[in-house]
Amino acid sequence: MQDLIHVSLRRHLPGREIGTPTLLGEGSDHLAYEIDGEIIVRVSKSADPGERQEAVRREAGLLALVARLSTLPVPEPVFADEEAGVLAYAKLPGVPLNEHPVAEPGRLAEPLGRFAGRLHDAPLDQVEHLVPRDVYPPPAWLADAERDYRAVAGHLPPDGRRRVEAFLGRTPPPEPKAVAFCHNDLGAEHLLVDPASGALTGVIDWSDAAITDPVRDLALIYRDLGPEVFDRALDHYGRRCDAADRERAAFYARCSLLEDIAYGVETGARRYADNGLANLDRTFSG
Template identity: 35%
Template sequence: MDEVEVVVAHSERATLRVGGVFLKVDADQARIDVEIEAMSLAPVPTPEVLWHKPPVLALAALAGKPLGRLGGPSTGSRADWAAAGAAIRKLHDAPLPARVGRAGRSVVELAAELDDECEVLVTNGVLPADLVTRNRQVAEAALRPWTPAFTHGDLQIAHVFVDDGGVTGIIDWSEAGQGDALYDLATFALGHEEHLDDVIAGYGKDVDLDVIHAWSSLRSLLAVRWLMEHGFDPFEPGCEVDVLRSRM
């Protein structure tokens, strides 16, 4: 029998791998529903859905390997990063899904959430006040009107699989929906901005780097406490806190 590998596990969801099958267990059926629908609509490679019996979604393993991970080195070549940029552009140019995704929250909602979170981070001594204040200033550039695109919503580099300069699949679509395309690009380049030029070359469209940096700061500020509360360490080298420090 194949070993059971725990890929990720926290109080909201868990992903297990048994041989060539990934089993996603999610307490929120709505997230699984979003994931299945998004994968059926996305014009990029996604895992094959083998079966679905709530609360479990079974997916076939993808060929290739993840492009990298936050806090670790990228295993991909420049061609891999450019291919990922091209795949992201194809997604962003696709017809819009009906649902508004994580990357599509309103400017008013985001600003209020960000201000509340910044206050908690400082009041509770999670992060230094000057670090929070500086990144809140940087994040302001993301709070502007944007044209809706089909966004993944959680486009970490670990969610993009590549092989020999091509994208073999993109996983974890539970946050997908209409949103700001630059949110996806910022999430993808988080902690690996040295590869951003290759991503943009593959993307094939001019983008506002200030807005990408703003989304990186905003996303990191909002993620720090959640990560700590769910067993992850945003203070590890190359992770969210280092991203925030890079803006100083």
């Protein structure tokens, strides 16, 4: 794999000194590497040449579109090698918010609200050829949350279990009346911040981007930064968010919090479990 990356980099960045790629992580369909602390390279895992080409073409097109839409920095392609299944983009500055909580999370409300509003306003005809429609109804979310709760109930304090069980016993909210272009995984792990100033420096990992319920993006602000920051973000959202939308935001936040705790417990990624447990009371209050 590293030989493939070097060949692709030499082809598209001739004359540049190339260091050894460092594996950052692995998704279901790609591997991600960092090179010289400056470039991120995603390599398709598909053995089918047509699938590799399509995956790179689509992701490069998506990132180019997002760069035009976004009010915050996003990864921009350096090159797309469709034949090799390699996409390279410049590494953004900053560290993931889930690894470096900021002292004043309320300061993130305005930029996140504006970012979400601009993204959700994108004309669907500009994005529907680049991302799928993600139609997953609230009852399915609730069923997943029940499964995740069974896996982690023993890790929750008694009061937390009572709150979660009360939530799981409720009827899920109705489906949304409209959909929009969404990042669709706008959690703290995909928000970069400057450790010194606490300012947002970028939004990464657009692999789950989809046309779906726009409240899903807002729900992760609720989950990771709290209901107060969520309310303040809505002041800058620029789109209507009614009582039904707020109900779904709290619903998705609670389901996804259980998912994060279960992921952390089951995989050993303790940061996800610890952050989820720390945010349990405020997410399930009310």
